[in-house]
Amino acid sequence: MIEVDHITKYYGQTPAVQDVSFRVEKGEILGFLGPNGAGKTTTMRMLTCYLPPSEGTARVAGYDVFEDSMEVRRRIGYLPEHPPLYPDMTVASYLTFVSKIKGVDSKKQKNAVDSAAERCGLADRRDTIIGKLSKGYRQRVGLAQALVHDPEVLILDEPTIGLDPRQIIEVRELIKSLAGEHTVILSTHILSEASMTCERVVIINRGKIVAMDTPENLTARLMGSERIYVQVQGPADVVTAKLREVPNVVDVVPEPGGNGVRGFFVDGKEKHDIRAELASAIVGNGFGLLEMRPVGMSLEEIFLQLTEEEGN
Amino acid sequence: MGNFGAILQKELKSYLVSPIAYVVGAVFLLVSGFFFRNMVMQFNMYCMTYIQQAQRYGGQLPQLNLNEIVVNGFFGLMSFISLFIVPLLTMRLIAEEKKTGTIELLMTSPVSNVQTILGKFVSCFLLYTIIVGLTGFLMLILEVYGNPDWGPILSAYGGVLLMGGAFVAVGVFASSLTENQIVAAVLSFAALLIFWVIGWSANFAGPTMGKVLTYLSLIEHIGDFQKGIIDTKDVIFYLSFMFFSLFLTLTVMESRRWRK
Numbered sequence: 001m002i003e004v005d006h007i008t009k010y011y012g013q014t015p016a017v018q019d020v021s022f023r024v025e026k027g028e029i030l031g032f033l034g035p036n037g038a039g040k041t042t043t044m045r046m047l048t049c050y051l052p053p054s055e056g057t058a059r060v061a062g063y064d065v066f067e068d069s070m071e072v073r074r075r076i077g078y079l080p081e082h083p084p085l086y087p088d089m090t091v092a093s094y095l096t097f098v099s100k101i102k103g104v105d106s107k108k109q110k111n112a113v114d115s116a117a118e119r120c121g122l123a124d125r126r127d128t129i130i131g132k133l134s135k136g137y138r139q140r141v142g143l144a145q146a147l148v149h150d151p152e153v154l155i156l157d158e159p160t161i162g163l164d165p166r167q168i169i170e171v172r173e174l175i176k177s178l179a180g181e182h183t184v185i186l187s188t189h190i191l192s193e194a195s196m197t198c199e200r201v202v203i204i205n206r207g208k209i210v211a212m213d214t215p216e217n218l219t220a221r222l223m224g225s226e227r228i229y230v231q232v233q234g235p236a237d238v239v240t241a242k243l244r245e246v247p248n249v250v251d252v253v254p255e256p257g258g259n260g261v262r263g264f265f266v267d268g269k270e271k272h273d274i275r276a277e278l279a280s281a282i283v284g285n286g287f288g289l290l291e292m293r294p295v296g297m298s299l300e301e302i303f304l305q306l307t308e309e310e311g312n
Numbered sequence: 313m314g315n316f317g318a319i320l321q322k323e324l325k326s327y328l329v330s331p332i333a334y335v336v337g338a339v340f341l342l343v344s345g346f347f348f349r350n351m352v353m354q355f356n357m358y359c360m361t362y363i364q365q366a367q368r369y370g371g372q373l374p375q376l377n378l379n380e381i382v383v384n385g386f387f388g389l390m391s392f393i394s395l396f397i398v399p400l401l402t403m404r405l406i407a408e409e410k411k412t413g414t415i416e417l418l419m420t421s422p423v424s425n426v427q428t429i430l431g432k433f434v435s436c437f438l439l440y441t442i443i444v445g446l447t448g449f450l451m452l453i454l455e456v457y458g459n460p461d462w463g464p465i466l467s468a469y470g471g472v473l474l475m476g477g478a479f480v481a482v483g484v485f486a487s488s489l490t491e492n493q494i495v496a497a498v499l500s501f502a503a504l505l506i507f508w509v510i511g512w513s514a515n516f517a518g519p520t521m522g523k524v525l526t527y528l529s530l531i532e533h534i535g536d537f538q539k540g541i542i543d544t545k546d547v548i549f550y551l552s553f554m555f556f557s558l559f560l561t562l563t564v565m566e567s568r569r570w571r572k
Contacts (some may be wrong), residue, residue, distance in 0.1 A: 049419040052569055069569075073422040084417035086322070088329045100318035102420045145417070 001026045001153060001183040002047065007056035009042050009207040009240035016042040018207040019056070027180045031198030031215075032187035039207040041081055044155050047185070048078045061152055074103055075152035079159055083142025087131030091122055091141055094130055094158050095148050119174060120144040135162040143171065147178075152176060156186040160193060172197045174290065188203075191303050203303060227295040228266045228275060233288030236262050246281045248272040261290060315423045319414070319431025327439050332404070336502050337443045344492050350451045351382045378460045383451075384538045387468040388445065391534055394440075394476050395504050401439060402483025403497040405432045406561075410491035425565040429558055433484050440476045466538035471537025474550035475530060479504055481557035488564045501529070506532070 002024040009017040017039040024030045032040050045051040045056055047087045049069040057064060063071040066094050086094055095113040116212050117123050120140040125133065130141060139162050146154055159175065175197050176186055188194055194201045195215035203211040203218075211218060236254050239262070243252045248269045255263035268274035275292065284290045327333040340429040358376060366373050409415040418428055448469075454460045479500075486500035487493075511529030513520040526532055530553075 043414075050416055050419050066569075070422050070424075073420055076420065077422045078416075080413060080416045082413045084412070084414040085411075086326065086414060088326055089322075097318060097322050098417070098421075099420070101315055101423045103422050106314075143565075178486070216454070 001028075001061060002185065003059045004043075004047070005057050005059075007043070007046055007053040007058055009039075009046060009051065010054045017046070018209070020204070020209055021056075021293075022202055022209065022212060024183055026183055028200065029175065029179045029184045029186070029198045031201040032185060032204060033189070033191060033194045034187075034203050034204040035189060038204045040158055040204060042207075043204070044078075044080075044157050044185065046185060048076055048178065049073055060296060075151055075230055076153045076155055077102075077146035077149065078154075079142045079146040079156045081157045082139055083145070085130045085138055085145075086139055088129065090127050090129055090131075091117065092126040094141065095144055099148045100147045102151075104149050107154055112150065116144040116148040119147060123169065134156075136164060136167050139163055140167075140171075143174070152183060154182050154184045154186075158188055159186055160188070162188070200288075204283035228268065228278065229260060229291070229293050230266060230278065230282065230289065231264060231291035231296050232282055233261050233262045233290060234286075235260075238266065239282075239285075239287055240282060242285050243278070243285075246274065246277050248274050248277070261288075264292075267297065315427040317427055317433075322436050323432055323435035324438065325403075327435065332400065333381075333439055336400050337439075337446070337528070340393055340397050340443050341446055342551070343393055344386070344390055344447055345450065347412070348382075348386055348447075351385050355381050361431070374420065378454060378458045379464055382454065383465055383468065385446075387472060388534075388537050390444065390472055390530070391475055394444075394472070394479055395508060396501070397443075398440065398476065398479035398532075399483050399497040399500040399504070401436050402480055402487055402500060403493040404487070405484055406487040407437060407491050407493045407496045411493075419568075421519060425562055429488075429565065431563050433480060433554075433558060436480045437477050437512070440480060441473055444472055444476065459479050461540070464538060467540050467542050468538045470542065471534045474537075478530065478550045478553040479559070481554040481561075482507075485557045485561045485564070488561045502507055507521060 002022075004020060004022050006019050006021050007017060008015060008019055020039075020043060022030070027059075032043065034040050042051065046053045047060060047065060049065050049072055052066055057066070059065070061073045063075070065072050086097075089097065092113060095111055095116055097110045119124055120143050122137070122140055122144055125137060128137075130138065133141065139159070143156070143159060145154065156175070160171050163171060171301055172193065175184060175186065179199070184243045186197065199214065201211075201213065201215050202209055203219060230243075240252050240254055243249060243264060246266075248309045249266055250269055251267040253265045253267075255265070266274070266278060275294075279289060279292065334509065353506040355378065357377070358381070362374055406415070409418065451460065451465055455462075482503050483496075486503065487496040489499060490496050507528060507530045511526045511528070511532050514529075515527040517525055527549070533549045536543050536546055
């Protein structure tokens, strides 16, 4: 549905996006992940025909973003970083205006506006002036604006920014419900969001793609060692020494603080399950085992690792 | 043309809900009303003087022309006030969209720049027409108490609207250059003022250049309308002024697509 082929964008001499290529299949949700200033917004702006790419091409639904810009624009819904709202309009009149310029048939406009407002939880705010809405509601109006013409492709630049935790969950659910019929690209710098909503994640840093895979694979690929967290009742230094003696244990790091009860991060060798031996060692030495759980490397850590590698 | 209509409607609504249109309209009517009253009083004073002279020394009353004294003066003044108010009406048209980022919505929607620019231009021009049209009440007052000649009045309205259209087009262009509304207003005011007085420098230029400068002057072409003469040359001047300004605006808007 979306094919990006070696696009580069220069702002003056500085490249904001360098040689980025990826594809998104129909019905897929792709997460665009990167620190602020990584080039996420610039890439999205090129896909939405707002900025022309300096080099390379991008096609949306088979149409080139530069050559057939109007055809592309008809097929995309776009939520920019700052929702493009007219503060003196009411929610309903704003959505009607957007549906008009997006080319929704005049007979279907009312339906389109109603269903977009409904989907984004704006049904009771239809007649409110946008300028008087809270930030969370404005973000929803922005999202409704992107959905109003039921586009094939949705491009959402940080869709959950400024929302409270409950709204964030609602918006994520909404985005997930769009998959299948719609192709979605969303950008975020919140990593858990990408792992929760996206089927595939592109990690971008300093204008270049540093990784592209499913969240699970990314996690698996970067998990160098098996790390286990145990909470043990007993003197910290003795426990540390005893745990180090367990076969296949590489390192033991005690958590700071704690009176008698302390947590320890135990790193085992790759592809060795050390849990059984660890448990028996703790119990066998007369300590109390209070908790034990594996610690997967979170997407945050992967992200930091990848962006740091790139930096070095 | 659906998109043009949508933009036009949106812009008109936004004028109607913002105070700026009302304030500018009210100020325009207040100032022009003030001048109108004084012009009528002046005319009245002339009449009294002549009547007294006729009574004292005898002889014929001279024919005083209401159009020449009140109407011509009034329309000249109205074009002058337009110079100040049109930049205030046009300044937000594109600059505001740039500032708030809503331009991103327009530029990523299947709306052509021509439709956007025309929608904005026409909406502001309609507003200007309404404001100018409201001065028609003053002309009705003349009709009630005097006998003005309506032909030149109507053609003068036509001239003021044509000139206003050119002003609005320059304002739209200035608004496309910046995202700061004040800067847009200052730019369009400066441009209009220069084109207003450009004929002056014709006196000091060579014969050919002088003619060009005189031709470019915005006031050179309004005089005939006030006399009731509609010259295609003048109509074409204002229309091409509008066209050229709007074309420049289009170039500015399109340039972002070529700025790789």
